[in-house]
Amino acid sequence: MPASGGMTDVVDRLEKAGTLDPVVGAVRRIVQSALSSQRAKDVLHGVWLGHPLHPSxxxxxxxxxxxxxxxxxxxGTGNAAATMIASGCVGYVPTIAAGxxxxxxxxxxxxxVGLVHATAGALAFTCYVASLAARAKGATLRGKAxxxxxxxxxxxxxYLGGHLAFRQxxxxxxxxxxxxxxxxGWHELARLDDLPDGELSRREIDGIDLLVVRRGRHVDVLANNCSHLSAPLSEGDFLAKDGQGCVECPWHGSVFRLADGAVVHGPATAPMPRFESRVVDGSVEVMLPGAG
Ligand code: FES
Structure with a gap:
């Protein structure tokens, strides 16, 4: 059955609702100033977990x-229900922080869409706090309502979280x-001398965009489109972290290690595919590890 009409159309219109942008911008500034610590952001994004923390x-x-x-x-299960509601309220706090x-x-x-998703979640939390308050006063029916x-x-x-994750x-x-x-197998990428030394550059093989970083005769190659939201990494910055060459994404600042594509800093949580490289008769060749 095609997914059209009803809720889907409403959420599609929500995606385009530019009238929300002043609120989105104000909330984004508040969140970004509250999350000034890179370490805290990496924990909340789920860099240590290898995928976003919030859905878990x-x-x-x-x-x-x-x-x-x-x-x-x-x-006869009023106390158990209240315990579950209180547990949910406690669990909501780290969930919303990661979100x-x-x-x-x-x-x-x-x-x-995310702003409305979060607002509905905050209203749900408020309802549950009101429920606990009503139950504490003995107003069981009101608490259930x-x-x-x-x-x-x-x-x-x-529903909105599903739309964000699976549609957007x-x-x-x-x-x-x-x-x-x-x-x-191995594929010719470029002549070594044609690659700029010490700079990020972009090449393509069979329609796959590649990020190429040459340092002397050493060439690092990663997939070029960021695992977070597909930004072209070749338009980012080369930097060193803990003595290792890295690339910083131009859109949201994720940092990936060139040696293995690992995520050093989020918001990305998935590593970048890395390619093996070799120089043969002055030409640089690349291959996916294990795909020879
Ligand atoms: S697209 Fe690269 S960090 Fe968002």
């Missing part, structure tokens, strides 16, 4: 709040296809 953390509040919804439908960190480094269309309102908002948040490709590895598309 969402299991905590969604699971706990969903369980509370089931318990509230059963007799804002990722959101601050997205395209504007993604940020418009607040928690079911929260659960409905969790559904909206989840936020958080995806944008370099994943490269190893599947690059032809096997």
């Amino acid at each position: 953390l969402t299991h905590l509040p969604i699971g706990a709040w969903g369980a509370a919804g089931v318990l509230d439908a059963m007799p 804002w960190a990722d959101w601050s480094e997205l395209h504007e269309q993604q940020q418009r 607040w928690s079911y309102a929260g659960l409905a908002l969790v559904g909206v948040t989840g 490709a936020a958080g995806m590895n944008h370099a994943e296809a490269v190893p599947h598309l690059f032809p096997a």
Whole structure:
């Protein structure tokens, strides 16, 4: 069945809602100034995990709040439901911190959808806090009404999160296809003398964009489109980190190590595909490791 009409059309219009941009810009400035520590940002993005942290953390509040919804439908489970709601509220705090960190480094269309996604999540959290307050005063029915309102908002948040991840490709590895598309074996890249020494340059083999960094007779080659959101790395900057040559992405500042494509700093969490290189009779040849 084609996915058109209804919710999909509403969210497609939300992507284009430029009227949200002043709010998006103000919130982005607040988030970016709050997240001034590169170390904290890397932790929240999930650089240490190898993929975004936020989707994993969402299991905590969604699971706990969903369980509370089931318990509230059963007799004599008020305390257990309240415990689940409180657990969800605690789990929400790191979840939203990781979400804002990722959101601050997205395209504007993604940020418009992400802003509504986060707002629905914050409203859900507020409903659950109100539910706990009502239960503490003995107003059980009111407490259940607040928690079911929260659960409905969790559904909206989840739908928009799915749209962000699977339709707008936020958080995806944008370099994943490269190893599947690059032809096997060694391929001539360029004459060594034609490559600028000590600078980033771009070459192409069979339609695959490559980042090339020559230093003397040593040539590092990575896929050129950033794993975060596909920026051309050849338009970024060469820099040294801990004595290792790295490239910094021109769009959101992810840093990748040239020696192995590893992520040094996010927001990217997936490494860049790296190619082996050799010089044969003055020509540089490249091959995907293990694809000979
Ligand atoms: S495209 Fe965002 S860090 Fe490279």
